[in-house]
Amino acid sequence: xxxxxxxxxxxxxxxxxxxxxxxxxxxxxxxxxxxxxxxxxxxxxxxxxxxxxxxxxxxxxxxxxxxxxxxxxxxxxxxxxxxxxxxxxxxxxxxxxxxxxxxxxxxxxxxxxxxxxxxxxxxxxxxxxxxxxxxxxxxxxxxxxxxxxxxxxxxxxxxxxxxxxxxx
Amino acid sequence: xxxxxxxxxxxxxxxxxxxxxxxxxxxxxxxxxxxxxxxxxxxxxxxxxxxxxxxxxxxxxxxxxxxxxxxxxxxxxxxxxxxxxxxxxxxxxxxxxxxxxx
Numbered sequence: 071x072x073x074x075x076x077x078x079x080x081x082x083x084x085x086x087x088x089x090x091x092x093x094x095x096x097x098x099x100x101x102x103x104x105x106x107x108x109x110x111x112x113x114x115x116x117x118x119x120x121x122x123x124x125x126x127x128x129x130x131x132x133x134x135x136x137x138x139x140x141x142x143x144x145x146x147x148x149x150x151x152x153x154x155x156x157x158x159x160x161x162x163x164x165x166x167x168x169x170x171x172x173x174x175x176x177x178x179x180x181x182x183x184x185x186x187x188x189x190x191x192x193x194x195x196x197x198x199x200x201x202x203x204x205x206x207x208x209x210x211x212x213x214x215x216x217x218x219x220x221x222x223x224x225x226x227x228x229x230x231x232x233x234x235x236x237x238x
Numbered sequence: 239x240x241x242x243x244x245x246x247x248x249x250x251x252x253x254x255x256x257x258x259x260x261x262x263x264x265x266x267x268x269x270x271x272x273x274x275x276x277x278x279x280x281x282x283x284x285x286x287x288x289x290x291x292x293x294x295x296x297x298x299x300x301x302x303x304x305x306x307x308x309x310x311x312x313x314x315x316x317x318x319x320x321x322x323x324x325x326x327x328x329x330x331x332x333x334x335x336x337x338x339x340x
Contacts, residue, residue, distance in 0.1 A: 085248055092252055095271055096259040108271055111252075115278050118248065122289045127281075127302055134306050139274065139313045146267045146317045150324040161264045161331070168261035172254040179250035188242045191292040202296050203303070211300050218307050225311035232318035 081121060088114035099162075101147045105140065112136050126200045245286035252279035266320045266330045270313065277309045 074082075087110060094107035112135045119128035196202070207215050252275050259272025281302040288298025324330050327337075 081244065085244065088248060089251055092255045092275060095275065096255045096262075101265060101268060104268060104271055108274065111275065112278070115252075115282060118245065118282060119285055122245065122285045124285045124289070124299055124302075127285060127299055127306075130303060130306055131281075134310055135274075135278075139310060142313050142317050143267060143271060143274075146270070146320055149321055150267060150330045162262045163264055163333075164262050168258050171261060172258040175257060176250060176254040179253070180247065183243055183246045183250065188290065189292065190240070190242060190290050193289065193292075193294070196296075199296055199299060203299050206296060206300050207303075214304060218304055222307055222311050225315050229314040229318040232315070233321050 077121075084114050084117045084121075088118070101151075102144075105144050105147055108143065109136060109140055112140065123195055124199060126198075126203055242286055242290045245282055249279040249282040249286070252276070252282070264331050264333055266323065266332050267317075269332065270316050270320070274309065274313070277305055281305050 091107040091110035091114065095104050095111060098104045098107065112131065116128045116131040116136075119125075119131060256272040256275035256279065259275065260269050263269050263272065284298040284302045284305070288296060291298075320330055323335055327334060
């Protein structure tokens with residue numbers, strides 16, 4: 071075991087925060103609590119990206135997930151509950167089979183993680199990833215980039231069309 | 239942190255919790271939150287393997303950008319469908335949504 075330094079302790083703290091808040095997301099009976107816990111999970115994952123030297127992805131995570139998707143989810147929670155109900159509850163079912171299945175998945179993955187000899191490359195640390203990502207998006211990944219932008223446009227038009235009021 | 243195992247552990251924990259949410263929750267919005275957890279765990283794996291694998295390029299980063307875009311599109315369409323479901327049957331309980339004709 072290496073000697074724990076400050077970075078490692080911080081990593082451990084972020085790890086615990088992500089696990090605890092993700093547990094709240096999946097078990098809390100109050101959906102608003104779930105959504106707010108999801109905020110902490112997403113911020114923690116952004117911090118993990120910074121540990122992996124992925125600065126652009128961390129910024130994207132904060133902007134899109136925390137600023138966009140989480141707001142959409144809170145909209146969804148608020149719009150799909152009747153105002154007369156004082157509490158916003160979410161019932162659960164299949165608790166025992168779900169627990170067994172997800173624990174089995176977890177154990178299987180842990181078994182694979184700890185029984186594989188991972189090759190650790192000695193990559194040089196890049197100062198900034200933004201320039202290289204931009205170059206790759208417009209050269210090697212140009213076609214997927216265009217396809218995904220068309221998909222996003224179609225999804226947004228579809229979402230607007232699905233949720234508008236029907237006229238006539 | 240120069241080991242890949244903690245990142246993979248974190249991602250497998252998030253993945254299992256997302257699966258648990260998808261299996262046990264009845265509310266459609268809560269199921270969507272579980273799917274977001276699963277997508278995040280996949281992203282952590284992409285970035286971690288890109289960092290520790292023998293690559294000099296950033297292909298994993300580009301992949302995870304695509305995953306984030308797909309997550310945004312999926313959340314928008316799913317919430318539109320959920321709100322329509324709520325307008326039609328007055329609940330977002332996925333067990334109640336069993337009529338084909340709206």
